[in-house]
Amino acid sequence: MTETLPVTDRSRLRRLHERGHFDRAxxxxxxxxxxxxxxxxxxxxxxxxxxxxxxxxxxxxxxxxSSASRALRNSRDAxxxxxxxxxxxxxxxxxxxHHSVNSRSVTLFGTASKVEDPAEKLDxxxxxxxxxxPGRYEGLRPDHAxxxxxxxxxxxxISEGSAxxxxxxxxxxxxxxxxxxxxGVIPVHxxxxxxxxxxxxxxxxxxxxxxRSFRL
Amino acid sequence: MTETLPVTDRSRLRRLHERGHFDRAxxxxxxxxxxxxxxxxxxxxxxxxxxxxxxxxxxxxxxxxSSASRALRNSRDAxxxxxxxxxxxxxxxxxxxHHSVNSRSVTLFGTASKVEDPAEKLDxxxxxxxxxxPGRYEGLRPDHAxxxxxxxxxxxxISEGSAxxxxxxxxxxxxxxxxxxxxGVIPVHxxxxxxxxxxxxxxxxxxxxxxRSFRL
Ligand SMILES: Cc1cc2nc3c(=O)[nH]c(=O)nc-3n(C[C@H](O)[C@H](O)[C@H](O)COP(=O)(O)OP(=O)(O)OC[C@H]3O[C@@H](n4cnc5c(N)ncnc54)[C@H](O)[C@@H]3O)c2cc1C
Ligand SMILES: Cc1cc2nc3c(=O)[nH]c(=O)nc-3n(C[C@H](O)[C@H](O)[C@H](O)COP(=O)(O)OP(=O)(O)OC[C@H]3O[C@@H](n4cnc5c(N)ncnc54)[C@H](O)[C@@H]3O)c2cc1C
Ligand code: HEM
Ligand code: HEM
Numbered sequence: 442m443t444e445t446l447p448v449t450d451r452s453r454l455r456r457l458h459e460r461g462h463f464d465r466a467x468x469x470x471x472x473x474x475x476x477x478x479x480x481x482x483x484x485x486x487x488x489x490x491x492x493x494x495x496x497x498x499x500x501x502x503x504x505x506x507s508s509a510s511r512a513l514r515n516s517r518d519a520x521x522x523x524x525x526x527x528x529x530x531x532x533x534x535x536x537x538x539h540h541s542v543n544s545r546s547v548t549l550f551g552t553a554s555k556v557e558d559p560a561e562k563l564d565x566x567x568x569x570x571x572x573x574x575p576g577r578y579e580g581l582r583p584d585h586a587x588x589x590x591x592x593x594x595x596x597x598x599i600s601e602g603s604a605x606x607x608x609x610x611x612x613x614x615x616x617x618x619x620x621x622x623x624x625g626v627i628p629v630h631x632x633x634x635x636x637x638x639x640x641x642x643x644x645x646x647x648x649x650x651x652x653r654s655f656r657l
Numbered sequence: 658m659t660e661t662l663p664v665t666d667r668s669r670l671r672r673l674h675e676r677g678h679f680d681r682a683x684x685x686x687x688x689x690x691x692x693x694x695x696x697x698x699x700x701x702x703x704x705x706x707x708x709x710x711x712x713x714x715x716x717x718x719x720x721x722x723s724s725a726s727r728a729l730r731n732s733r734d735a736x737x738x739x740x741x742x743x744x745x746x747x748x749x750x751x752x753x754x755h756h757s758v759n760s761r762s763v764t765l766f767g768t769a770s771k772v773e774d775p776a777e778k779l780d781x782x783x784x785x786x787x788x789x790x791p792g793r794y795e796g797l798r799p800d801h802a803x804x805x806x807x808x809x810x811x812x813x814x815i816s817e818g819s820a821x822x823x824x825x826x827x828x829x830x831x832x833x834x835x836x837x838x839x840x841g842v843i844p845v846h847x848x849x850x851x852x853x854x855x856x857x858x859x860x861x862x863x864x865x866x867x868x869r870s871f872r873l
Binding site for chain 1: 667671672693695696697698699700702703704705706707708710722723725726727736737738739740742744746747749751752753754756758760762764766782783786789790793794796797798799800801804807808826827829833834835836837838839840841842843844845846847848849850851852853854855856857858859862863864865868871873
């Protein structure tokens with residue numbers, strides 16, 4: 442398995458291509474940092490985008506939902522585009538055009554396939570739960586057969602796509618640096634608040650480590 | 658102008674439809690809370706998704722980029738899907754299937770149009786900057802004519818689409834509430850860090866209020 446994705450006509454960055462990355466290490470680090478993603482697919486020749494959660498296992502990315510989901514049914518065995526974007530900050534420059542954002546993003550292209558084998562599907566769902574909350578899956582009420590039947594897991598090989606990143610301060614026109622304009626970066630972070638126990642938790646059930654130390 | 662969007666075949670929520678909203682007030686509040694969005698469009702019959710920033714003015718939504726942008730050129734006068742999604746928390750239940758996220762999201766459909774008139778384009782870009790950073794635009798180095806020429810602004814009427822929201826704790830099967838499993842919500846927030854002034858700012862330029870009090 443090569444460590445760098447091929448640059449295809451679909452994935453070649455044309456705008457600010459110096460911000461582009463095709464190595465798996467960069468792509469994987471962004472996928473692993475943000476489960477929320479947007480999946481693009483087509484129904485009747487028109488574009489649709491659905492926000493969902495992705496998880497990665499090796500060189501594949503997965504997402505899940507109802508077996509009856511319109512998004513999943515129209516993504517299955519079809520071309521999709523999966524996008525993850527993380528906003529790291531606003532970049533304020535001395536002219537409008539040089540404003541920007543610091544960000545990390547990944548765009549993946551391919552054909553989504555349904556995970557057909559029930560044991561494999563169960564394994565993927567367990568890894569999804571444990572990927573977010575290590576060790577949680579084994580402590581849950583085991584899935585009912587009908588829950589698993591009602592669930593579709595789609596997967597896609599990470600074989601075509603790109604990452605794009607911007608970091609650092611504003612880059613202005615040389616002559617604009619003398620202007621009395623505040624320029625700089627406003628960082629943006631995602632943070633996790635204090636866990637809120639369900640009032641119906643049974644008495645004295647301890648807060649697990651995977652909740653207490655959850656970070657995004 | 659009606660206060661509620663029509664429910665079309667494209668925008669009708671089939672899954673968990675009780676979480677759906679079609680009133681403009683809800684849709685607008687989500688668009689206004691999160692500038693980051695994902696735009697879906699089609700090239701050669703294949704789906705593409707591009708992360709970008711949107712801003713709203715009345716019943717229109719706008720986004721911008723290079724006049725040469727592949728995303729914008731293929732969205733212009735074409736069907737697009739614009740999606741905004743905000744992750745508010747992870748919902749941990751007593752069984753795998755009842756895990757969820759708290760979230761607010763909007764999906765909009767329509768045909769994107771280029772803002773052709775140069776004065777109107779300038780006005781839209783100024784509102785974009787000032788929408789994020791009130792009063793900033795007028796203090797910037799005025800845009801060069803070539804900067805404006807290099808910029809495309811696309812707009813779309815908010816006329817077809819939906820919002821979806823989930824709040825609150827887990828909802829489990831009645832018989833599972835007796836299990837000794839920690840259930841609850843882990844809230845997720847977006848926060849803004851301490852602004853980082855550009856080292857090349859001229860001496861004593863004050864940090865403006867629109868930076869100091871910026872919130873997302
Ligand atoms: C942060 C986040 C994470 C999510 N994670 C998952 C996940 O892991 N698995 C999962 O199955 N679902 C997830 N969802 C919900 C997902 O976006 C869909 O709502 C759901 O999958 C149903 O899809 P569908 O195509 O079957 O919906 P349908 O109800 O068939 O969609 C029909 C129409 O309803 C509207 N609609 C559907 N979803 C949304 C939405 N989210 N916002 C606004 N309008 C909408 C659109 O107009 C759409 O065209 C997540 C949503 C958010 C915001
Ligand atoms: C949070 C965020 C906000 C942004 N806001 C704006 C904005 O307001 N205006 C704006 O013009 N752009 C914005 N961008 C950048 C935007 O996503 C595109 O990279 C840019 O607009 C160029 O688009 P294009 O279609 O012309 O790119 P091209 O370079 O022609 O795209 C060709 C290929 O490059 C790859 N590619 C392009 N963009 C990305 C990406 N972001 N991540 C991974 N791969 C990519 C894809 O494979 C794509 O098919 C933002 C990005 C992020 C992450
Ligand atoms: C707060 C205000 C603004 C923000 C946050 C912002 C953000 C961005 C971002 C993130 C990009 C993409 C860069 C990339 O591809 O990596 C971009 C591109 C661009 N923006 Fe803006 N922008 C702002 C205002 C403006 C204004 C006012 C103009 C015009 C006067 C403008 C003109 C452009 C142009 C021409 C590009 C394309 C650059 C290129 O691909 O070469 N922007 N903007
Ligand atoms: C941490 C783990 C999980 C999270 C965060 C999660 C999150 C979600 C979210 C956000 C939805 C969309 C709900 C909506 O449309 O509003 C969803 C739907 C669904 N999930 Fe999960 N999920 C998880 C684990 C699982 C597991 C393990 C299963 C199966 C055993 C499962 C089965 C389903 C099914 C069947 C649906 C469709 C519900 C419906 O539309 O009626 N999920 N999930």
